[in-house]
Amino acid sequence: MKKIVFYSMIVGLIMTALSITIYKVTILDFSLTPGSSKENWSVEAKVQFKAKGGPVKVSLFVPPVYEELVSLEENITRGEYTLFEEKLKYGKKVIWAARKDDEKRTFYYRLDLFKGAPKIKEELSTVEEDRFMPDNQKANLKSLVARTHRKSADAETFFLRLRQNLDENSGDVKSLKKYYKDKGGITGLIGDALEMEKIKYHFVQGLIKESAGKNQSLKSYIQVESDGQLLSFDFETGEKGLPENFMIWKYGDDPLLEVVGGENSKVTFTLLKESIPVGKVAELRYAFQKRGLAMFSLMALPLNQQHTFRLLLMIPIGALIMVIMRVLVGVTTSGTFMPILFALAFQQTSLLTGLILFAIVIAAGIWIRSLLTKLNLLLVPRIAACVIVVIFIMATVSILSHQLNIVAGQSVTFFPVIILAWTVERMFIHWEESGAAAALQKIGASLFVTTLIYIALQSDSIKHIMFYFPEQILTILAVIILLGSYTGFRLLELVRFSSFKEEKVND
Amino acid sequence: MIKFISPTELHKLGIVGMNARNRRFIMKNNPRHLYPLVDDKLETKKLAKKAEIAVPELYGVIETVGQIKKKLHKILDAHEEFVIKPSKGSGGNGILVVVAKTPNGFVKPNGEEITHKDIFLHVSNILSGLYSLGGQLDTAMIEYRVKFSDVFSDISYQGVPDVRVIIYKGYPVMGMLRLATKESDGKANLHQGAIGAGVNIADGVTLGGVCHNKVMNIHPDTEKTISGIQIPYWKTILEISAKCQEMTGMGYIGVDIVLDKELGPLILELNARPGLGIQIANNEGLRKRLDKIDAVVGEEREVSERVAWSMQNF
Numbered sequence: 001m002k003k004i005v006f007y008s009m010i011v012g013l014i015m016t017a018l019s020i021t022i023y024k025v026t027i028l029d030f031s032l033t034p035g036s037s038k039e040n041w042s043v044e045a046k047v048q049f050k051a052k053g054g055p056v057k058v059s060l061f062v063p064p065v066y067e068e069l070v071s072l073e074e075n076i077t078r079g080e081y082t083l084f085e086e087k088l089k090y091g092k093k094v095i096w097a098a099r100k101d102d103e104k105r106t107f108y109y110r111l112d113l114f115k116g117a118p119k120i121k122e123e124l125s126t127v128e129e130d131r132f133m134p135d136n137q138k139a140n141l142k143s144l145v146a147r148t149h150r151k152s153a154d155a156e157t158f159f160l161r162l163r164q165n166l167d168e169n170s171g172d173v174k175s176l177k178k179y180y181k182d183k184g185g186i187t188g189l190i191g192d193a194l195e196m197e198k199i200k201y202h203f204v205q206g207l208i209k210e211s212a213g214k215n216q217s218l219k220s221y222i223q224v225e226s227d228g229q230l231l232s233f234d235f236e237t238g239e240k241g242l243p244e245n246f247m248i249w250k251y252g253d254d255p256l257l258e259v260v261g262g263e264n265s266k267v268t269f270t271l272l273k274e275s276i277p278v279g280k281v282a283e284l285r286y287a288f289q290k291r292g293l294a295m296f297s298l299m300a301l302p303l304n305q306q307h308t309f310r311l312l313l314m315i316p317i318g319a320l321i322m323v324i325m326r327v328l329v330g331v332t333t334s335g336t337f338m339p340i341l342f343a344l345a346f347q348q349t350s351l352l353t354g355l356i357l358f359a360i361v362i363a364a365g366i367w368i369r370s371l372l373t374k375l376n377l378l379l380v381p382r383i384a385a386c387v388i389v390v391i392f393i394m395a396t397v398s399i400l401s402h403q404l405n406i407v408a409g410q411s412v413t414f415f416p417v418i419i420l421a422w423t424v425e426r427m428f429i430h431w432e433e434s435g436a437a438a439a440l441q442k443i444g445a446s447l448f449v450t451t452l453i454y455i456a457l458q459s460d461s462i463k464h465i466m467f468y469f470p471e472q473i474l475t476i477l478a479v480i481i482l483l484g485s486y487t488g489f490r491l492l493e494l495v496r497f498s499s500f501k502e503e504k505v506n507d
Numbered sequence: 508m509i510k511f512i513s514p515t516e517l518h519k520l521g522i523v524g525m526n527a528r529n530r531r532f533i534m535k536n537n538p539r540h541l542y543p544l545v546d547d548k549l550e551t552k553k554l555a556k557k558a559e560i561a562v563p564e565l566y567g568v569i570e571t572v573g574q575i576k577k578k579l580h581k582i583l584d585a586h587e588e589f590v591i592k593p594s595k596g597s598g599g600n601g602i603l604v605v606v607a608k609t610p611n612g613f614v615k616p617n618g619e620e621i622t623h624k625d626i627f628l629h630v631s632n633i634l635s636g637l638y639s640l641g642g643q644l645d646t647a648m649i650e651y652r653v654k655f656s657d658v659f660s661d662i663s664y665q666g667v668p669d670v671r672v673i674i675y676k677g678y679p680v681m682g683m684l685r686l687a688t689k690e691s692d693g694k695a696n697l698h699q700g701a702i703g704a705g706v707n708i709a710d711g712v713t714l715g716g717v718c719h720n721k722v723m724n725i726h727p728d729t730e731k732t733i734s735g736i737q738i739p740y741w742k743t744i745l746e747i748s749a750k751c752q753e754m755t756g757m758g759y760i761g762v763d764i765v766l767d768k769e770l771g772p773l774i775l776e777l778n779a780r781p782g783l784g785i786q787i788a789n790n791e792g793l794r795k796r797l798d799k800i801d802a803v804v805g806e807e808r809e810v811s812e813r814v815a816w817s818m819q820n821f
Contacts, residue, residue, distance in 0.1 A: 267689035
């Protein structure tokens with residue numbers, strides 16, 4: 001290729017990226033730096049089911065909030081499904097309906113939350129109606145309530161005692177549990193018992209805005225009124241109090257999702273921290289759609305995929321660092337792109353923990369691999385054996401740290417197993433062929449590059465730029481191509497060839 | 508204290524760096540599809556035979572596990588001493604040398620006795636790819652054991668001294684004598700601590716040595732001076748090296764040659780990515796010599812003319 005073509009290609013790539021970015025900043029008012037309002041969240045409910053072939057009606061309970069955006073997948077916009085909303089006293093229902101369908105479907109419902117989204121106040125359930133139930137079950141319930149009443153002082157202790165009694169599984173409890181199996185389960189049973197005791201209560205379900213994450217499900221709490229105070233309990237563990245960053249999604253024990261005419265239905269939630277103001281996101285999305293620029297915007301994607309892309313878009317940064325270290329500095333790593341994968345894994349474990357865990361797994365792996373060497377295995381079975389050994393070591397580390405209550409150790413599960421196995425194999429071979437010093441030097445170099453990439457990936461500014469200006473990967477591509485044609489010296493060669501200098505001085 | 512040399516100074520000296528070697532010399536002159544010719548020693552040997560270049564005689568090849576039982580013992584029976592090596596081996600791994608036979612088995616150079624069974628196991632390890640790059644399936648070669656010339660016995664610890672010559676577009680560029688040390692475990696591999704001694708292309712006399720990128724003029728194990736030793740058959744060495752360019756079609760190769768007491772220089776293997784340490788061993792950069800060759804390369808010349816040109820110019 002002629003030089004002129006080569007360089008105009010480079011310039012073309014950079015200019016394209018630059019002009020899109022300038023357009024976004026000046027016309028669309030994107031911010032180049034991460035915004036200050038970090039407490040904005042996007043929640044996305046993903047509804048999945050398989051339609052049975054007849055009429056389908058899917059209703060999803062959603063909470064009332066200030067602003068919401070419903071984002072639907074293509075198959076709905078193609079007109080097969082109609083979308084309804086049904087106002088409820090608190091919140092509303094989103095309903096998708098179609099006359100005939102037999103496909104697997106995925107619907108998304110998306111909600112952008114401001115800091116301090118309006119809290120919903122709900123009255124507690126009032127106890128009046130005497131539900132119909134068979135006499136023997138009523139007697140069972142009465143005896144359970146009476147037993148619980150005797151051993152408790154107020155609403156709070158009544159609830160806690162009730163939980164204990166339910167756990168004890170005495171004869172009447174067993175029978176009651178059986179009876180309630182299709183009548184709301186344990187929730188229904190607790191509800192009725194509280195009603196009989198004339199305690200006001202309701203169920204609350206919601207999400208914990210703890211970490212941005214995929215595929216979360218709602219956590220259930222029960223709130224009871226005790227001496228005029230509202231007390232909350234974790235429905236699973238009985239722990240008192242709502243988490244500080246709890247976001248209420250729904251009240252009551254009505255089902256979150258109802259699918260008529262479908263099977264295998266489920267709903268999962270994805271939470272995503274927005275780093276630019278949510279109001280802006282809505283505006284931008286609108287601006288993009290209007291100008292037909294939606295293809296440049298990752299914000300148009302469902303949250304779940306956005307989450308993936310946030311990670312994917314960081315990989316070019318890692319690749320760039322790898323190239324710089326190799327071509328300009330001259331550091332060779334074990335497995336060309338291994339540091340990128342470990343830098344990504346370390347995002348989950350934190351750097352120090354990651355390094356320590358890595359050292360433990362690799363050291364143990366090499367030791368076991370040296371035992372395997374006597375078997376003279378063929379390559380693929382050898383790597384396969386290595387994979388199993390690595391999984392075994394990871395499990396051991398996980399279990400040990402669980403027993404010793406070291407939370408950090410349990411994050412070992414985020415390590416890419418296959419890459420780890422290859423690393424063990426490569427290090428071992430290197431150790432055999434070139435000695436321990438060379439092997440340690442190589443692993444040290446790999447971890448050094450991993451650390452550099454980790455630090456880059458941790459940067460909020462880089463994250464922000466890569467996500468909101470993904471066109472910048474063209475710039476990175478241009479730089480990498482440019483570096484690929486570099487024929488100058490590597491930094492480490494300046495040391496390697498330094499003996500030439502000595503000679504000169506001697507002359 | 509780490510010593511640095513500035514890039515401009517290196518450039519002035521004509522040192523070729525890794526990036527330049529890869530992009531300017533290897534990628535431009537060594538087409539990918541020719542790599543198997545040099546990466547597989549069996550292929551190299553076939554080519555050399557065709558080109559009438561001397562190589563250690565091939566006694567036989569074992570390609571499948573089945574052949575170990577059917578064919579191997581016949582080959583072993585026919586020869587008193589031999590070498591078994593993987594044809595795609597790297598870094599001198601997987602080489603088994605047998606120097607004599609006993610009624611029960613074989614004797615290795617260090618005097619250790621081994622049985623038929625040991626040899627069969629070694630061959631099946633080779634076949635399974637234990638020693639090959641990336642673990643690919645391999646073949647085992649059984650060949651003539653080189654009887655090393657005495658010239659280097661003073662300056663090489665145990666193993667195999669060999670001569671590396673870099674050939675660019677058919678012209679010898681630079682040469683190096685590689686000497687095993689205790690540290691390199693008898694292998695002539697610079698990475699593993701062998702000594703590289705530069706060789707004057709004009710007359711085949713050794714210059715000073717280098718070990719681990721540092722100047723070393725006295726062999727650490729034998730304590731003899733490395734410089735000033737005349738390599739015998741020097742012109743022949745250069746000529747058979749230069750022939751390898753035509754033989755493989757590769758423009759930038761390293762040719763490894765051993766000296767046999769009776770047969771003279773034999774080609775051991777070729778390398779499509781020869782290392783850069785040879786520059787340190789010769790205390791000179793490759794670039795100026797390569798440029799000089801580029802300037803005359805248009806003129807068609809015979810091998811002997813090319814060698815004579817190099818001997819005159821370098």
